[in-house]
Amino acid sequence: MNNPQSVNPVYKSLWSLPILSKVQIFVWKCYEYILPAKTVLARFSNGHDTLCSMCNSGSHELPEHIILHCDFSKVVWSITPFADAIEQDSSLNINLKDWVIKWLTDVAINKNAGDVFSIAWSIWKDRCYHVFQGKNLNHHLTARLFLKLVNDTKLYLHNSDIHVNTRSVLVVDKTIDQVTSSLPIDCHVVFSDASYDKDTNLSGIGLVLTDLAGSFIGCKLKAGNVRKAEEAESLALLEAVNWAKDKGLDKVCFVSDAKAVIDSFSSSNSQSHWENKTVIDDCKSIISCFSLVRFEFLKRNNTMLADKAAKFCRRSRTSGEWMGYIPEFLNSTM
Numbered sequence: 001m002n003n004p005q006s007v008n009p010v011y012k013s014l015w016s017l018p019i020l021s022k023v024q025i026f027v028w029k030c031y032e033y034i035l036p037a038k039t040v041l042a043r044f045s046n047g048h049d050t051l052c053s054m055c056n057s058g059s060h061e062l063p064e065h066i067i068l069h070c071d072f073s074k075v076v077w078s079i080t081p082f083a084d085a086i087e088q089d090s091s092l093n094i095n096l097k098d099w100v101i102k103w104l105t106d107v108a109i110n111k112n113a114g115d116v117f118s119i120a121w122s123i124w125k126d127r128c129y130h131v132f133q134g135k136n137l138n139h140h141l142t143a144r145l146f147l148k149l150v151n152d153t154k155l156y157l158h159n160s161d162i163h164v165n166t167r168s169v170l171v172v173d174k175t176i177d178q179v180t181s182s183l184p185i186d187c188h189v190v191f192s193d194a195s196y197d198k199d200t201n202l203s204g205i206g207l208v209l210t211d212l213a214g215s216f217i218g219c220k221l222k223a224g225n226v227r228k229a230e231e232a233e234s235l236a237l238l239e240a241v242n243w244a245k246d247k248g249l250d251k252v253c254f255v256s257d258a259k260a261v262i263d264s265f266s267s268s269n270s271q272s273h274w275e276n277k278t279v280i281d282d283c284k285s286i287i288s289c290f291s292l293v294r295f296e297f298l299k300r301n302n303t304m305l306a307d308k309a310a311k312f313c314r315r316s317r318t319s320g321e322w323m324g325y326i327p328e329f330l331n332s333t334m
């Protein structure tokens with residue numbers, strides 16, 4: 001990175017920490033105080049709800065609250081080896097920026113910084129699932145998420161010498177975490193999905209843009225008419241590619257649960273009986289503007305937000321774009 005950030009010792013420690021890049025980005029956002037907590041988002045939009053919905057204690061959802069003070073997070077920390085240390089941090093009332101600095105630079109504790117940040121990331125991740133997808137919180141499940149993350153980190157870092165810059169190995173039921181762990185930190189992810197009703201031929205395209213850490217950046221909907229479901233899926237991908245280009249993105253990973261569409265990109269010889277070849281060819285001509293592009297098929301449980309957006313789009317016939325804040329139709333449980 002060729003900017004003043006690279007000389008900041010905190011950045012140096014952070015970017016050299018042996019953790020997955022999505023966790024690094026998350027920690028970076030904590031340090032910069034731009035983690036999109038409700039109180040942070042409220043700065044940009046009036047009337048934004050700012051109360052923490054993890055503990056329902058009436059506390060405002062500050063970044064510190066989510067990671068250190070929330071009753072739910074405290075229960076998660078309590079079942080980790082860092083319960084005492086985090087309890088101390090919590091009682092110190094330090095802000096999240098100082099908290100990151102402390103764990104990165106204090107030589108007595110910084111050997112555990114990677115694990116502590118991975119746990120914090122897991123809390124944040126489950127907080128997001130809870131807020132955006134209505135998932136019930138369960139501290140045991142959050143604990144399992146970070147144990148898996150710690151495991152994935154070790155596996156990935158162990159294998160990175162071999163696999164880095166090579167195409168990720170195809171595994172059954174790949175997860176978004178596996179996909180993002182092999183991408184550079186400045187890569188964006190566009191989730192696309194289409195919803196189609198064969199009785200009316202009405203379709204809805206839902207696109208969700210996030211950074212590599214999974215933080216929401218924007219959403220786009222496009223309502224339309226198509227002849228069949230496959231056409232809707234391929235148009236969704238074309239819309240995603242065009243959107244990424246319009247947004248000036250440089251490194252992008254496109255994620256869809258439409259296997260046939262994604263396969264038509266992966267196979268070098270286009271043997272697939274894919275009938276929307278012109279749409280796919282359009283996509284292929286556009287993607288030359290990206291310095292890195294990846295197409296990934298993931299099962300629907302990884303693309304729930306785009307799925308929700310597409311359904312809302314089809315049912316309500318809404319088209320539009322929402323950047324920087326999460327539109328109401330993604331917040332509400334459908």
Ligand SMILES: [Zn+2]
Binds near residue numbers: 052053059070072
């Ligand atoms: Zn709370």
